[in-house]
Amino acid sequence: MHISIDSNRCIGSAQCAVTVPAVFEQDEDGLSTVIAGREDGAGQPLVREAARACPVQAITLTETDRT
Amino acid sequence: MPDTLDAPITLADGTDDAPAYPIKRRCPYHMPPGYEELRDKSPISRVTLWNGRVAWLVTGNEVGRRLFPDQRLSSDVLDPRFPLLAPRIEAQRQQAAAPPLVGVDDPVHARQRRMVLPSFGIRQVNALRPVIQRYADELLDKMLAKDPGTTVDLLTEYALPMPSAVICTLLGVPYEDHHYFDERSRHVLSSSGPEQAAQAQQAFTEILTYLDNLISRKQDEPGDTLLDELISRQLEEGKVDRHELAMLATVLLVSGHETTSNMIALSTMALLAHPEQLQALRADESLMPRAVDELMRYASIGDMLMRVAKEDIEIEGHLIKAGDGVILSTMLMNRDPESFERPDELDIHRQAGRHVGFGYGIHQCIGQNLARAEMEIALATLLRRVPTLRLAVPADQIGVNAPFVLQGVTELPVTW
Ligand code: HEM
Ligand code: SF4
Numbered sequence: 353m354h355i356s357i358d359s360n361r362c363i364g365s366a367q368c369a370v371t372v373p374a375v376f377e378q379d380e381d382g383l384s385t386v387i388a389g390r391e392d393g394a395g396q397p398l399v400r401e402a403a404r405a406c407p408v409q410a411i412t413l414t415e416t417d418r419t
Numbered sequence: 420m421p422d423t424l425d426a427p428i429t430l431a432d433g434t435d436d437a438p439a440y441p442i443k444r445r446c447p448y449h450m451p452p453g454y455e456e457l458r459d460k461s462p463i464s465r466v467t468l469w470n471g472r473v474a475w476l477v478t479g480n481e482v483g484r485r486l487f488p489d490q491r492l493s494s495d496v497l498d499p500r501f502p503l504l505a506p507r508i509e510a511q512r513q514q515a516a517a518p519p520l521v522g523v524d525d526p527v528h529a530r531q532r533r534m535v536l537p538s539f540g541i542r543q544v545n546a547l548r549p550v551i552q553r554y555a556d557e558l559l560d561k562m563l564a565k566d567p568g569t570t571v572d573l574l575t576e577y578a579l580p581m582p583s584a585v586i587c588t589l590l591g592v593p594y595e596d597h598h599y600f601d602e603r604s605r606h607v608l609s610s611s612g613p614e615q616a617a618q619a620q621q622a623f624t625e626i627l628t629y630l631d632n633l634i635s636r637k638q639d640e641p642g643d644t645l646l647d648e649l650i651s652r653q654l655e656e657g658k659v660d661r662h663e664l665a666m667l668a669t670v671l672l673v674s675g676h677e678t679t680s681n682m683i684a685l686s687t688m689a690l691l692a693h694p695e696q697l698q699a700l701r702a703d704e705s706l707m708p709r710a711v712d713e714l715m716r717y718a719s720i721g722d723m724l725m726r727v728a729k730e731d732i733e734i735e736g737h738l739i740k741a742g743d744g745v746i747l748s749t750m751l752m753n754r755d756p757e758s759f760e761r762p763d764e765l766d767i768h769r770q771a772g773r774h775v776g777f778g779y780g781i782h783q784c785i786g787q788n789l790a791r792a793e794m795e796i797a798l799a800t801l802l803r804r805v806p807t808l809r810l811a812v813p814a815d816q817i818g819v820n821a822p823f824v825l826q827g828v829t830e831l832p833v834t835w
Contacts, residue, residue, distance in 0.1 A: 366541050380537060407779045
């Protein structure tokens, strides 16, 4: 799995960072980013839930060969 | 053929297909009469507004989550086709300037949102927690200094001044001035009845004028609050003009008051009516964050979120035509049995994460992290410090707000 955030869409709701703080964090501008090195989801079970919770659907999960 | 608002409607059971809306709640947190029927027509039905206009009502959680982010639905309150829930709001529109954030679409919305966003992040809110805790304790110190058995209005003694002090601190409004806003914010967001339209209007103008003066004072004597930052990073660099900045600050100040205070009052009332859940929370404060989300779902105090369709939208066999009014009912979406089991039961142990109590889409509440922190601290501190807290009058005698404003109670008499 590969996680990315479209920072042009992000409205800084922080839903993702609250749901999975091990993968998402808010930067100084209040927008969220994927923590470097955790783009594969770091085995966190709630990543999908975070993507669903995003109010502007800014989080994309792409399946890779090995998830 | 898809179903449209102006298509003739025949119903086998002969009931009115577009009932009058909004409907006043009898109990401040239960569904009002008529909501069962609307829920049966999920996910989309029609309602008739005060002026006879028929609008779409979105009640299904999944469909609502698809429509909220749809850019063809607009929050532009200056659009003459924008649906209004009461004549008083019509009067407010005469201002001819849309309220920043809530009342505008992208790209203006995105620019405004990004200006203020840094102050509402999780880290910033966590840094405010000790301040929030101190305000909660100070207010309870004052309340508990009275004799046990005294009746106090929890709304004006605790639920309202706490968020008020917090948003004033965050914005940089001097604490000694915050009483000035408590009453005025209430008039803007929760005053009922057409005769109060002028009062709401005047309160808004007074807050705006105050903040405009405050901006001048801060230009002379800068500090380090949100308003100071907006002045130095945006106003003085020409990225925002003075009127827009004063309006933005007004919207933040007003939305930071009334919303959270109503939730603190309603949550207290709902928990007192569910003593076993209240007991569980007292015994284990780590349950609080989840409980707060469940209370948000259950009370859905910002029930009706209005939009106007800028283009045709086909959804679930209906054709929402350009110019149609669309109302998203957060309460019905939050009590959609497809998304929540036993939706009408309060259950602080449930995972209530998918509620839309803070909205959804680009306008989702910018203050939600702050509001959650305030609610968690306000409720935990109240339960901890006032173990014998109870209502001072029967619950059914407590006044409920008018249906077209933010939901809440007119007062909350309690004793201990
Ligand atoms: C429990 C308390 C609160 C509730 C229930 C609540 C509810 C909501 C809802 C439902 C919306 C979406 C409106 C729409 O889609 O049209 C919203 C937006 C907003 N809220 Fe809150 N809110 C709360 C607390 C706060 C606080 C503490 C602030 C502090 C500043 C705040 C500021 C705002 C602003 C500025 C918007 C507009 C955001 C935008 O358009 O991008 N709210 N709120
Ligand atoms: S949930 Fe979506 S909008 Fe909110 S911070 Fe994360 S990416 Fe941004």
